[in-house]
Amino acid sequence: MTNGSGDLHVLSAGALTTVQDLGRPGYAHLGVPRAGALDPAALRLANRLVGNPEDAAGLEITLTGCALRLTRAATVAVTGAETDVRIGPRPGDTGRPLAVPAGAVLRVGPARRGVRSWLAVSGGIDVPPVLGSRATDTLSGLGPPPLRDGDRLPLGAPTGPPPGVDLTVTPPPAEELRLVVRLGPRQDWFTSAALDRLLGTPYTVSSLSNRVGARLAGAALPRAVTGELPSEGIVLGAVQVPADGQPLVFLADHPTTGGYPVIGVVDDVTPLAQARPGTTVRFHGPQR
Known part of the structure; x- marks a missing residue:
């Protein structure tokens, strides 16, 4: 074309x-x-x-x-x-x-x-x-x-001249990511041990990650509620926990609904765009 x-x-x-x-x-x-x-x-x-x-x-x-x-x-x-x-x-x-x-x-x-x-x-x-x-x-x-x-x-027609800039500097990707996570909406479906693990232990980015979500590997997050959850809305940054207990952070191509419980939502998922498999990820709550 x-x-x-x-x-x-x-x-x-x-x-x-x-x-x-x-x-x-x-x-x-x-x-x-x-x-x-x-x-x-x-x-x-x-x-x-x-x-x-x-x-x-x-x-x-x-x-x-x-x-x-x-x-x-x-x-x-x-x-x-x-x-x-x-x-x-x-x-x-x-x-x-x-x-x-x-x-x-x-x-x-x-x-x-x-x-x-x-x-x-x-x-x-x-x-x-x-x-x-x-x-x-x-x-x-x-x-x-x-x-x-x-x-x-x-290609479209150019709309304006390039700006008068020689070079821009981009910070290199971090070797360890610290992501702010806000608990909910289903944190009550998990044990207190699961919340401690999420906020207190490191995870690594899995090679199975893609534009849909960043799959993480580390300490499993045990549930307090073992029943089935009806599908509900999913947003960018939602941390869903499938049956294996390993968290999954949803990225730009995420589904709009899901049936696994969401333990929290990451404020800014942008750093995960440059996270290679094996990159360390740590979650922490918002600063007060």
């Missing part, structure tokens, strides 16, 4: 590259999660660096990188994970505007630290919106499918 503003040809899609913007909030009552970039601030920054509106659609690139060819000259920016960027034979920096000539190959290398990078292109990725968003939702299937080798994505 192409348009008058050129397109982006996917030469190598990598492990998981998806189109993302700031998501489609406001549809949970219809069973539609927000989706969108796992680190919205990183996508906003990339868009600002190329002169796009902050809610323009870009690419979220997971772990192994990708290779792309642009059919028109454009300004691009890559934010997020520590990675190498090349425009043809020329190296480029993350966190700054980069000029890409028409026909040049843009390569985003594997992440050396962190997991995900966000790529913005001047004009944005101009795939058709679904419910007001161009975001790929990997759980429901809304939006464009994950990229495959050979795909072509239309």
Whole structure:
């Protein structure tokens, strides 16, 4: 699919590259999660660096990188994970505007630290919106499918010049995450020992984590109530505890309802976007 503003040809899609913007909030009552970039601030920054509106659609690139060819000259920016960027034979920096000539190959290398990078292109990725968003939702299937080798994505017309900035600095991913969690709504379904374990012992990020949720491994959280719970609403950051007692923190592509009890809700899940398997996670209550 192409348009008058050129397109982006996917030469190598990598492990998981998806189109993302700031998501489609406001549809949970219809069973539609927000989706969108796992680190919205990183996508906003990339868009600002190329002169796009902050809610323009870009690419979220997971772990192994990708290779792309642009059919028109454009300004691009890559934010997020520590990675190498090349425009043809020329190296480029993350966190700054980069000029890409028409026909040049843009390569985003594997992440050396962190997991995900966000790529913005001047004009944005101009795939058709679904419910007001161009975001790929990997759980429901809304939006464009994950990229495959050979795909072509239309580019919109640039709307403004890149800002006068040489470089932005992104803090490196933390080796240990400390997440603020607010207990409820079903903390009474768990024993006092479970609450002590949640707030007092470390967990590690499992390799089974994805855009739906970060699965954690550590001390099991025993229940005080063993009955079945009717499905109820799930929000971003909900810490659900399945039958094995291992907590699961829901991320952008989470389901809108679930039948396992939610012991608490994490205030800010953004750090989990860059958490590799094995990363230590500690929960603590809000400061008073």
